[in-house]
Amino acid sequence: MKQTWRWFGPRDLVSIDDICQAGAHGVVSALHHIPSGAVWAPDEIAKRHREIATMKDGSVSGLTWDVVESLPVSESIKRQVGPWRDHIAAYKESLRNLASSGISIVCYNFMPVLDWTRTHLNWRFSNGATCMRFDLFDFVAFDLFILSRAGAENDYGPEIIAEAKTRFAAMTDDRRAELERTVAFGLPGSVESLSLDDLRELLATYANIDADTLRANLVAFLEEVVPVAREVGIRMCCHPDDPPFALLGLPRIMSTEDDYAFIMKAVDIAENGITLCSGSLGVHPGNDLPGMMKRWGDRVHFIHLRNTKRETEGLPCSFHEAEHLDGDTDMVALIEQILREEASRKAAGRADWNIPMRPDHGHDILDDLNRKGQPGYPAIGRLKGLAELRGVMTALSARFDKLGS
Structure with a gap:
């Protein structure tokens, strides 16, 4: 290679x-x-x-x-x-x-x-290193309670919604703002992120696709x-x-x-x-x-x-970036x-x-x-x-x- x-x-x-x-x-x-x-x-x-x-x-x-x-x-x-x-x-x-x-x-x-x-750009390991991570429950909390997407509750089971609600209630204002920025971070290399209104507008364009x-x-x-x-x-x-x-x-x-x-x-x-x-x-x-x-x-x-x-079973799931020789891929x-x-x-x-x-x-x-x-x-x-x-x-x-x- x-x-x-x-x-x-x-x-x-x-x-x-x-x-x-x-x-x-x-x-x-x-x-x-x-x-x-x-x-x-x-x-x-x-x-x-x-x-x-x-x-x-x-x-x-x-x-x-x-x-x-x-x-x-x-x-x-x-x-x-x-x-x-x-x-x-x-x-x-x-x-x-x-x-x-x-x-x-x-x-x-x-x-x-x-x-x-992703939901985290610098999730911390016990050794002090950080990585990117997708936490399903944090993401659902964003979808339901920050973005407030119409019909989002129909995409998740009751257990996931309940956990997301608990997560959101426990979040500080700073964490909620960080989560919003992280999900709408934009393309790698880009200098702009999407606002919530931008994201809602773009999502609406796919309503019939x-x-x-x-x-x-x-x-x-x-x-x-x-x-x-x-x-x-x-x-x-x-x-x-x-x-x-x-x-x-x-x-x-x-x-x-x-x-x-x-x-x-x-x-x-x-x-x-x-x-x-x-x-x-x-x-x-x-x-x-x-x-x-x-x-x-x-x-x-x-x-x-x-x-x-x-980190969780089935799809969608939580996951994090592992070391290159670790993780789920041989x-x-x-x-x-x-x-x-x-x-x-x-x-x-x-x-x-x-x-x-x-x-x-x-x-x-x-x-x-x-x-x-x-x-x-x-x-x-x-x-x-x-x-x-x-x-x-x-x-x-x-x-x-x-x-x-």
Whole structure:
């Protein structure tokens, strides 16, 4: 696997110098300042390439921009309303501009309204480290008593509602305000959060859109853009829902292996692929990550390696970000299957045999606790995760070499 690192641009408190010292070989980035539906112009793309290639003192970093995460799909495209056709045209133009700059992998998602959802951005472990967490009862308390979403009580059982009511009654004003900010935190890398009124307004636009409609809109989007991606040499890969279950009455359509199988078959072109995020998919107890990699590995274009730990049974559930080699996903078995897929591709002469991987998320530890960087993306916590993953990769690769397999 090619070891990469997510970077949110010049505002990121983890610098290009830090990434070099972490030993990553490539960078995953995006132009977060450009609104959804707008074209990524060649000069803006070139600027980001230069920023990644240059260290603070002006010397060459040796890093390359390998993956775009994400080229956002607008809400208009997801709902097929307003200027959605213009936005698809802009998306195609952005793909052409990215390909001309040397980019060959574009990650995107099709989650409505909220890109990811947590209730805690710095939940504390007993050792003092912190992580991101989704507490089901806190979330339901937000939905019922802060957002006051119409009909929300119909989405939860009486036991969950009772516990959420107890939680909300015990919350301080500061915790209620923190919960509101956290749920509406916005897209990774964005500089703005949603207000409650913004969120209510966006939710209302999905009142008549169910999972089947949203899925059909995703297929229509892919039928338009994947042929262009193939023409210019870009592999597209969809990120799973995070978390992989319905929230706030919104449909979720990319949460399971079956969801991926549907879109792979609906638009059966090799460039229509998967971002295998072991953290997001791993929250769903029905997902077998090593098995999914075995069955769909030839369509996996990008990999996020992180681990999560479910705290409650069933779905929806509470969970937290675990250490990379802990949690509910057998990371060693998953990495072994990824390495087998790479070996198969290499033997077949595929140019894309070396799949980009990044250590996703991480605990805030040591100086991360003072740095206060992008939630979920600490410097030292991710470095610890990368080191652990690198160790597994090295050990398994050595065994494969010894066995000749």
